Amino acid sequence: MNILVVDDSSYQCQLIIAMIEDSGFKAVCANGYKEALELLKENSVDLILMDIEMPDMNGFELTKIIRSTYPEWMPIIFLSANDSEVYLAKGIDAGGDDYLTKPVKQVVLAAKIRAMERISLMKSALDRVNKQLELLSCIDPLTQLLNRRGIDSMLNNLWKDNIEQKAELSLMMLDIDCFKLYNDNYGHQKGDDCLAQVSNIFNHALDQSNGVIGRYGGEEFIIALPCTPIASARFKAQEIINVLLAAKIEHQYSTVLPYVSVSIGISSTCTGAANIEALIKQADGALYQAKANKKNQYAVFNSIDTNT
Known part of the structure; x- marks a missing residue:
């Protein structure tokens, strides 16, 4: 899993990255929305860990942009010190897939990443099957030529x-x-x-x-x-x-x-x-x-x- 951590705090970013790498995954940090969008353009990202409280653009707004820009699904997990149910619901409505409150525990973060990895792998397998079905729908069964x-x-x-x-x-x-x-x-x-x-x-x-x-x-x-x-x-x-x-x-x-x-x-x-x-x-x-x-x-x- 290639993981993108989006957080305006350098300290928080490095802390989360250390936990991720210690759990056996790769991670890169983006300091705010501009850097996050640039990294998404240039890199293949499998999972985003998104801070909510950021200047210029918060995590909810950035998630909506990502969802509208990239049609291929990638899991997004929100990270926030705010543990209110309203915030959690707002995060899911914005396009998030999960919500963790800070300070994040490594064992919980690693479990969430593995869960998202399983979902991602299942989706990839389903995409392959759908692609094969799409190809078969274009083939004439008698002649094996295009229909x-x-x-x-x-x-x-x-x-x-x-x-x-x-x-x-x-x-x-x-x-x-x-x-x-x-x-x-x-x-x-x-x-x-x-x-x-x-x-x-x-x-x-x-x-x-x-x-x-x-x-x-x-x-x-x-x-x-x-x-x-x-x-x-x-x-x-x-x-x-x-x-x-x-x-x-x-x-x-x-x-x-x-x-x-x-x-x-x-x-x-x-x-x-x-x-x-x-x-x-x-x-x-x-x-x-x-x-x-x-x-x-x-x-x-x-x-x-x-x-x-």
Whole structure:
């Protein structure tokens, strides 16, 4: 535990620090609110021991500022010679977590610090679990790719990064050809197996690039290619088409080929999309063009150029 002691009295500060260090913890002293706020900016603090009666700004006011400035919870224990119930209640209302009266006994202070340490560790563990749950909520369980929620978050971040970097962001919409016929004839379990296999192929095709892939819904996928010109996106699209065909996943009921194939629509920020939604719409329009042109090919937005 890294502990910050806030007290305008140098003597009291050194006394509390001696108790803390003797109990096996680290501590640093801040003489008043200005020094306390500076130390919080520059250091990682796990616990604050806050004196209440200080000039310029008392401990209650400083605690309110800390709580509004730092969203991450850190325990604050008030130290005061005033043992009235009113003061205790005021301290808790201000954002404090505990209250000790001076003179503080070392055994009590050490016990309070250990208690706050346990709470802090439990909170850290809970934060980790919540983070894992948040990540899982962005993953499609069938394909292990980003789901629609994860895609939306990823694309919004890439759009912002692209504006800052003044680079070109390319986008691909992919749709497995004649997938309804696959499901209708092979069954939905085989259809799920096919989606998982195709997803793995798409993912591996992006191994040597900075592309990010997600399942947009059903048999549709999105691939984002940050800092990638549209010419490179076209090359990657053709590579994906070829790799999927090379896998020779049987599809006897396809109207295109006896194997599973994919159609791809490509858009890029160079085509004037005002936002990420417009970029997706452009890629979707290009995908429609590729599907209309006998499938198993890519099409580029605002261009009749296709490749079979």
